[in-house]
Amino acid sequence: MTDLSTGEGAAYGDRDPDALARRAGERANPDRDQHFLVDDRVLDRIPGYLPDDADASHLLEIGGGAGALTDRLLAAAVAADGDRVGDGDRADRDGNAPGRLSVVERDGTFADFLREEFATAVDDGRLDVIEGDALDVELPPFTACVANLPYGVSSEIAFRLLPERKPLVLMFQAEFADRMVASAGESEYGRLSVSAQHYAAVEIVERVPKEAFDPQPAVESAVVRCTPRDPDYAVGDEAFFLRFVKALFTQRRKTVRNAIRNTGHISGLDDPDAVVEAADEELLRRRPGTLEPSAFAALAELAREHGAPTEV
Numbered sequence: 001m002t003d004l005s006t007g008e009g010a011a012y013g014d015r016d017p018d019a020l021a022r023r024a025g026e027r028a029n030p031d032r033d034q035h036f037l038v039d040d041r042v043l044d045r046i047p048g049y050l051p052d053d054a055d056a057s058h059l060l061e062i063g064g065g066a067g068a069l070t071d072r073l074l075a076a077a078v079a080a081d082g083d084r085v086g087d088g089d090r091a092d093r094d095g096n097a098p099g100r101l102s103v104v105e106r107d108g109t110f111a112d113f114l115r116e117e118f119a120t121a122v123d124d125g126r127l128d129v130i131e132g133d134a135l136d137v138e139l140p141p142f143t144a145c146v147a148n149l150p151y152g153v154s155s156e157i158a159f160r161l162l163p164e165r166k167p168l169v170l171m172f173q174a175e176f177a178d179r180m181v182a183s184a185g186e187s188e189y190g191r192l193s194v195s196a197q198h199y200a201a202v203e204i205v206e207r208v209p210k211e212a213f214d215p216q217p218a219v220e221s222a223v224v225r226c227t228p229r230d231p232d233y234a235v236g237d238e239a240f241f242l243r244f245v246k247a248l249f250t251q252r253r254k255t256v257r258n259a260i261r262n263t264g265h266i267s268g269l270d271d272p273d274a275v276v277e278a279a280d281e282e283l284l285r286r287r288p289g290t291l292e293p294s295a296f297a298a299l300a301e302l303a304r305e306h307g308a309p310t311e312v
Helices: 017-024 040-049 068-083 108-117 119-123 151-164 174-181 191-199 238-249 256-262 272-278 293-306
Strands: 058-062 100-105 127-131 144-148 168-173 200-208 221-228
Touching (some): 017 068, 040 068, 040 168, 040 221, 058 068, 068 100, 068 144, 108 127, 151 168, 168 174, 168 200, 174 191, 174 200, 174 221, 191 221, 238 256, 272 293
Parallel strands (some): 058 100, 058 144, 100 127
Antiparallel strands (some): 168 221
């Protein structure tokens, strides 16, 4: 029988989080935004939150830490490889075997540990550990991302991943997750809601108590699934659309009329008054927090046509 506590001989998906932490020889440091998920039940569920039709042949993980989630994702990668047996496609576009996992880990001690703990996976071409900051390193090609993100930079990482339009299963602070999934008119609805939902259908699939982590964070957490989809509206300039949404939500308590006029320096509009003159009066009386993403898109296109937006 395989000894599941001794590391390299262990089957993927069965490693004990506490034993991994002991072998790593270093505890998670909350001062470095490290809170490791140690609840086996949650860890086992997370890979299953990928959409049923998601391509898991090259997964990406941000922040591998001591490898508890890495272990479960390697099991998913092996399963993805098995699913492709006989399909005639035994290598990805880089010439590597299918069923791969790339992990980005900022902490050099944990990066070295992952390479040692999962040395067989590294040797087999299943695992690639990239040491560096996920905001700075060049991300490898990937088919889906599953990660327990460092909360201090979760927004920046999420908006690096979302434009890739790949399935994502990401752990966030619960408050951040609530803002991602909020609908127009709800108190949590804002720039984050519109921007995230522009790229994907977003849903909270599990709420995770702080007791599931070591050390415990000060807040509750939530797992969010982002399934890429085309929005039900069109924008001619995505960068301007997102900038326009950001601008209006800086004035969320103002009417749309005043928000447009007051934020030309943010949105880059040369002539905000021309946009106000062209817009529907009923729309102008509303508050930004009541506008559906499609209404923002229509207003942004009107702004591009009448306000002569420039780069800012």
